[in-house]
Amino acid sequence: MKMKTISLFTIFLFFILSCNNEIEGTYYENQIGDTAYNPNTDNKDFKFCDSTNVLHKRALIKYNGGEKALEAELLNKFVFNPKFEHFSGYFIVRFAINCKNKTGRYRLQTLDSSFLKTKPPNQLSEHILSIIKSLNGWNHPFYKGKDLDGYSFFTIKIINGEIQKT
Amino acid sequence: MKTTILILSFFIFCSKSFSQVNCYIYPENSRERKACELSDEALKYKQGSKESQLLFDKAITLGPKFHWAYYEKSVPYFKRGFLIEGLKLLNEAVKLKPLDYLWYRAYWYWQYKNNELCIKDLETYYAMPKAYIQFTPGGEKDMRIILGLAYAKTGNYTKGIETILNCLNSYKTEDDFGFADYHSLGVLYVKNKQYDKAIKALKKQIIINKDLADTYYYLGIAYKEKLDLKEAKKQFKNALLKFQDTNKFININAGFKVYKSDILEAIEKLE
Known part of the structure; x- marks a missing residue:
């Protein structure tokens, strides 16, 4: 009898849990792109000025001197390594900026030349990440008269292990 | 072009106020109809919000052949740097209805x-x-x-020029020209070293829309290459003046954008 009750309870519990998961494996932040702090990868000193109002308006976040200056800095800091040579593709770099122009929460996506998900050489990813973390010409969004936090992204194109001017 | 802009503005206004699809075209109680209604519901929430994405998921589960839900769900991913996720969704829409979504994926x-x-x-x-x-x-x-500019970006300037010319020739009246179309054509002529044609196209651009700083810069480059340094300098200075003008026109999706530093560098080289 006791076993039967436990079995029924288990089935009931399974049913309830299934109902709560609207679609299996799907989880969404409040807004696509909201990026939670990851203690393993993120700088603990990076803080939003107001975490309740972080803009998803890429056009409002600009680099000093524009895309030209950004690319020039990337090219200038990039050091080619023969281990990178076999990689051609794209790094999509997402990041957050706070109202004091500090950046953090960097996330990378890597795609091959056909825009399929791919895995680049580890040293290349680490090198790209260290360069983008060193960029300090970003400007926070100024929106409706307020200095705000925001999220942005940019693309880095690589052919045969070398960053390309786009 | 003005008419086109007006019509487009109207559509953009409508799309913000109402649904972009008419769900009544699908038979009542069909999977597509239900998916359409759920997608419509999703649009009532902020783009990219959890609420809207969950409703699009429901729509896709109910009507997996309803292409529009995949498309709408993909948009915030693209806008926010989630290319892999965006493409995964948009590829489904393209498979179901290439005529409606191929150009959007290309964008x-x-x-x-x-x-x-x-x-x-x-x-x-x-x-x-x-x-x-x-x-x-x-x-x-x-x-x-955009196709013409993309050809140019891969180094195929001739095909880029041909594509833009075909586009402009297809318009019935000059009113249909975009605010920077002749600029794009002129830039590609400069890149292809066809300086006389470049000057002609860029001058036409100034008649259509005189507020684009980049046009004067490329005009300056064309004159410089023709060794008319006096006219080149004049155009570079015009570019700088326009660049500092608060009413300057911003050429979105320019492809070959000009920066203030480019203009200053060009002036400096001539002096």
Whole structure:
């Protein structure tokens, strides 16, 4: 009898849990792109000025001197390594900026030349990440008269292990 | 062009106020109808919000052949740097209805700097018998101009020029020209070292829209290459003045953008 009750309870519990998961494996932040702090990868000193109002308006976040200056800095800091040579593709770099122009929460996506998900050489990813973390010409969004936090992204194109001017 | 902009503004206004699809075209109680209604519901929430994405998921589960839900769900991913997620969804919409979504995928390929894939999708699209005129989501450029610019980005200036000329020749009146179309044509002529044609196209651009600083810069380059240094200097200075003008026109999706530093450098080299 006791076993039967436990079995029924288990089935009931399974049913309830299934109902709560609207679609299996799907989880969404409040807004696509909201990026939670990851203690393993993120700088603990990076803080939003107001975490309740972080803009998803890429056009409002600009680099000093524009895309030209950004690319020039990337090219200038990039050091080619023969281990990178076999990689051609794209790094999509997402990041957050706070109202004091500090950046953090960097996330990378890597795609091959056909825009399929791919895995680049580890040293290349680490090198790209260290360069983008060193960029300090970003400007926070100024929106409706307020200095705000925001999220942005940019693309880095690589052919045969070398960053390309786009 | 003004008429086009007005019509586009009207559509953008409508799309913000109402649904973009008419769910009544699907039979009552059909999976597509239910998916359509759920997608409509999703649009009532902020784009990219958890609420809207969950409703699109429901729509896709109920009506997996309802292409529009995949498309709408993909948009915030593209806008926020989640290319892999965006493409996964939009590819489904393209598979279901290539005529409606190929050009849109091409636009994002262009945005994420993959000119080869942009060209591939647009060539496929324009080869379709029912292909019709498409503009960038902001409405500022015919997608054939983007195709021309994408060819140029891969170094094929001749094909880029041919594509833009074909586009401009297809318009019935000059009112249909975009605010920077002749600028794009002129830039490609400069890149292709056809300086006389470049000057002609860029001067025409100034008649259509005189507020683009970049046009004067490229005009200056063309004159410089023709060794008319006096006129080159004049145009570079015009570029600088326009650049500092608060009413200057911003050429979105320019492809070959000019920066203040480029203009200053050009002036300095001449002095």
